[in-house]
Amino acid sequence: MTTTENENLASYDEAIRGDHMIGQWSFEPLLDASIGGPIPAGVGHVWPWSMTRTRLQEAADILGPAGWGRTNLTFLNPGITAGPPGSTHTLAAGIQIMRAREVNWSHRHTMSALRFVIDGNPESFTVVDGEELAMDTFDLLITPRYSWHDHHNPTDDEVVWLDVLDLGLTLSLKQAIFEPFGDESQPRRTDAAQSQGLRMKTLRPTWERTRESRLPVRYPWAEVREILDAYGTAEGNPYDGLSLRYTNPVTGGSTLPTMDCWIQQLVPGFNGRRHRRTSSSVGFVVSGHGKIEIEDVVFDLHPGDTFAIPNFTWHRLVNDTDESLRIFSVHDIPVLQALGLFYEEPHPIIGAQPAPAVPGIPKSPTHRIDAMLDKDETR
Ligand code: 1HN
Numbered sequence: 001m002t003t004t005e006n007e008n009l010a011s012y013d014e015a016i017r018g019d020h021m022i023g024q025w026s027f028e029p030l031l032d033a034s035i036g037g038p039i040p041a042g043v044g045h046v047w048p049w050s051m052t053r054t055r056l057q058e059a060a061d062i063l064g065p066a067g068w069g070r071t072n073l074t075f076l077n078p079g080i081t082a083g084p085p086g087s088t089h090t091l092a093a094g095i096q097i098m099r100a101r102e103v104n105w106s107h108r109h110t111m112s113a114l115r116f117v118i119d120g121n122p123e124s125f126t127v128v129d130g131e132e133l134a135m136d137t138f139d140l141l142i143t144p145r146y147s148w149h150d151h152h153n154p155t156d157d158e159v160v161w162l163d164v165l166d167l168g169l170t171l172s173l174k175q176a177i178f179e180p181f182g183d184e185s186q187p188r189r190t191d192a193a194q195s196q197g198l199r200m201k202t203l204r205p206t207w208e209r210t211r212e213s214r215l216p217v218r219y220p221w222a223e224v225r226e227i228l229d230a231y232g233t234a235e236g237n238p239y240d241g242l243s244l245r246y247t248n249p250v251t252g253g254s255t256l257p258t259m260d261c262w263i264q265q266l267v268p269g270f271n272g273r274r275h276r277r278t279s280s281s282v283g284f285v286v287s288g289h290g291k292i293e294i295e296d297v298v299f300d301l302h303p304g305d306t307f308a309i310p311n312f313t314w315h316r317l318v319n320d321t322d323e324s325l326r327i328f329s330v331h332d333i334p335v336l337q338a339l340g341l342f343y344e345e346p347h348p349i350i351g352a353q354p355a356p357a358v359p360g361i362p363k364s365p366t367h368r369i370d371a372m373l374d375k376d377e378t379r
Contacts, residue, residue, distance in 0.1 A: 009025075013026065037276075037278070037312050037343075037345075038278055038311060038312045039312075040310040040311055040312050040313045041077075041079075041080055041088065041089035041280070041310055041311060042077035042078070042079035042080040042088060042089065042308065042310045043077065043078060043079035043294075043295075043297075043310060044292070044294025044295060044297055044299070044307070044308065044309060044310065044313060044315065045075075045077055045078055045079075045087075045299075045307065045308050046292070046299040046300075046301070046305050046306070046307045047075050047305065047306045047307070048302065048304075048305050049285075049302060049303065049304025049305050050304075052073070052095050052304070052306065053095075053160075053304070055073055056071070056073060056095050056096075056097050056160065057097075059071055059073055059097070060097050060099060060158075065099060065102055066098075066099075066102065066104050067104075067105060068104075068105040068107070068180065069104070070096055070104050070151075071096060071097045071098070071099075072094045072095070072096040072163065073094055073095050073096075074086070074087070074092050074093070074094040074167075075087040075092070075093045075094060075095075075282075075306055075308065077089075077308050077310070079310070083168065083171075083172065084167060084168040084171035084172055085167070085168075086167055086168040087282050087306075087308040088168065088280035088281070088282065088308050088309070088310055088311065088332070089168045089172075089280065089310075089311065090166060090167075090168045090169040090172075090258075090280055090332040090335070091164055091165070091166060091167070091168065091169075091259070091280060091281070091282050091308075091330060091332060092164065092165045092166075092167035092168065093162060093163070093164045093282040093284075093306055093308070093330070094162070094163050094164075094165075095118075095160065095161075095162060095163075095306070096115075096160070096161055096162075096163055097158055097159070097160050098124065098151055098152075098153040098158065098159040098160075099153065099158055100153060100155060100156045100157060100158060101153065101154065101155075101156070102151075102152075102153050103150065103151070103152050103153075103184055103185065104150055104151040104152075105150055105180070105181065105183070105184050105185075106127070106148050106149065106150035106180075106181035106183065106184065106185055106186045107148070107149070107150075107178065107179060107180045107181055108146050108147055108148045108149065108178075108179050108181070109145075109146065109176065109177060109178045109179070110145050110146055110170055110175050110176060110177040110178075111145065111165045111166055111167055111170045111176065112142075112143065112144050112145045112165065112166050112170075112256045112257070112258050112259060113143040113149070113163055113164070113165045114140060114141065114142050114143065114163065114164050114255070114256070114259065114261060114330065115135070115140070115141045115143070115161045115162070115163045116138070116139075116140050116161060116162045116163075116164075116261075116284060116328050117135045117136060117137055117138060117139045117140075117141070117159070117160075117161045117221075118137070118138075118160045118161050118162060118284075118304065119137060119158065119159060119160040119161075120135045120136045120137040120138070120139060120159055120160075120161070121135065121136065121137075121153075121155050121157055121159055122134050122135075122136045123154055123155050124151075124152065124153040124154065124155055124159045125151075125152050126141055126143070126149055126150070126151045126152070127148070127149065127150050127151075127152065127185065127186055127188055128141070128142070128143050128144075128147050128148070128149050128216035129147040129148055129149075129186075129196070129214070129216050130148075130186060130187060130188055130189040131188075131189060131195060131196055131197060131216040132188055133216060133218040134218065134220075135151075135159055135161065136220065136221065136222075137221060138221035138224070138225075138286060138328075139218060139219065139220050139221050140217075140218070140219040140221075140224075140246060140261060140328070141216075141217075141218050141219075142215070142216060142217040142218075142219075142255065142256060143216070144213065144214040144215065144216070144256060145214065145256075145257075145258075146177070146214070147214060147216060148181055148186045150181070150184070150185050150186060152185070162284050162306065162328075164259065164282060164330045166256075166258040166259055166332070166335075169258055169332065169335060170258075196211070196215060196216055197216075197218070199211065199250075200215060200217060200249040200250060201249075210250055211250070212248070212250050212251050213248075213251075213257065215248065215249070215250060217248070217249060217255075219246050224263055227244065228242075228244075228263065228265050228326070231244075231265065233267055235267055235270070236264075236265070237349060237353070238272065238273045239272055239273050239275045239316075239349050240262075240264060240272070240317075240349070241264055241265060241266040241267065241270050241272065241317065241319075242264065242265040242266070242267070243262050243263075243264045244262060244263050244264075245260055245261070245262055246260075246261040246262070246263070253334075254333070254334035254337075256334070257334055257335075257338075258332065258334060258335050259330050259331065259332060259334065260330070260331045260333045260334055261328070261329070261330050261331075262327075262328070262329045262330075262331065263286075263326065263327070263328055264317075264325075264326065264327040264328075264329065265324055265325075265326050266288075266290060266317055266319040266324065266325040266326075266327070267319065267324060268319060268321060268322045268323060268324065269319065269320070269322075270290075270317070270318065270319040270325070271318055271319075271320075272316040272317040272318060273316060274293070274314050274315065274316045275314070275315070275316070275344060275345060275346065275349065276312050276313055276314045276315065276344070276345050277311075277312070277331075277333070277342070277343070277344045277345075277350075278311055278312055278336055278341055278342055278343045278344075279311060279331050279332050279333045279336050279342060280308070280309060280310050280311040280331075280332055281308075281309045281329050281330060281331040281332070282306060282307065282308050282309070282329065282330050283306070283307045283308075283309070283327050283328065283329040283330075284304075284305070284306050284307075284327065284328045284329070285301050285302060285303050285304060285305045285306075285307075285325070285326075285327055286303070286326040286327060286328050287303055287323075287324070287325070287326045288303070288319065288321065288323050288324050288325035288326055289301060289302055289303070289319075289321050289323070289325065290317060290318050290319040290320065290321065290325040291317070291318040291320065292307055292309075292315060292316070292317050292318075293315060293316050293317075293318070294307075294309055294310075294313055294314070294315045295313050295314055295315075301325070301327075333350065354376055354377065355376055355377060357377075358377075
């Protein structure tokens with residue numbers, strides 16, 4: 001284009017801006033920048049436990065009992081400077097403390113939330129839609145979108161947890177709704193036979209429709225640890241190690257419609273391969289030590305550290321110690337899967353492998369039983 005043509009176009013752009021329009025050609029820089037994949041939002045970052053815990057104690061001292069609020073500090077991604085606040089563009093991880101004898105008043109919101117207890121107590125609990133969920137150390141408690149929740153600590157010890165909300169997602173979709181309950185505590189279900197928890201087991205009432213979403217689930221650590229122990233020294237896959245998804249106990253699907261939770265066990269010597277996903281995630285070191293490499297930055301990981309992996313950034317985990325490294329993590333994968341936008345490099349990893357084959361079936365031609373198998377089975 002000649003200088004005159006350029007000037008003509010520039011003044012035309014300005015003129016149509018006055019009529020609240022933009023030309024397709026103005027998107028070219030954005031389109032060019034998106035060749036080969038989405039542009040990551042923010043940067044890889046680690047919030048070390050020692051700093052986090054100190055800051056949380058300061059907040060507890062300055063604020064006094066939380067009452068209707070929460071003594072919560074949200075982790076902000078240093079590379080996200082515009083749009084909703086968060087640890088990634090969709091997820092807000094934070095650290096929260098409940099003082100001895102404290103109650104955090106009931107409210108609900110369209111943001112889904114979950115709590116991974118760091119320093120718990122079987123007598124402290126959160127109430128989700130009338131269900132009491134104990135907050136013991138390393139338990140995972142789910143607060144699905146728009147469920148009433150209040151937190152209770154009847155003990156003499158502080159309770160601390162990591163919470164993760166789909167804050168950036170819900171805010172950017174302009175779907176935030178908040179409602180205070182108007183009282184300290186919501187009513188709790190007194191009839192045990194009416195409990196949702198009872199209906200999340202393998203036996204369910206024949207005469208009822210099964211509720212599949214908005215379940216107030218508690219995943220007790222004792223059960224998770226038992227399962228991790230059962231896998232023993234299994235290495236899992238070369239990218240994520242032994243990575244297990246907390247499933248919806250009724251459907252077997254994602255933990256929440258917007259967020260998947262994982263527990264990972266990386267055996268001593270695990271040297272993860274680099275990969276990237278269109279999803280973003282936050283992780284929390286439950287136990288052990290290691291390293292995470294995000295793009296070209298290597299961070300040390302210690303128990304209690306929280307880290308953020310932005311969408312579509314190359315990353316890998318390493319355990320260069322002789323003790324297992326256990327990581328709890330949250331991913332916005334279900335949202336992208338639902339929209340057909342989930343993509344991984346260098347190749348599909350999530351759900352890509354068949355389940356273990358039935359042992360001992362002869363491969364002779366007389367056993368052509370493939371038609372009897374489910375699509376995800378091999379013989
Ligand atoms: C919230 O309601 C809780 O209920 C925790 O514990 C953290 C961060 C942003 C907005 C609402 C809670 C939150 C939050």
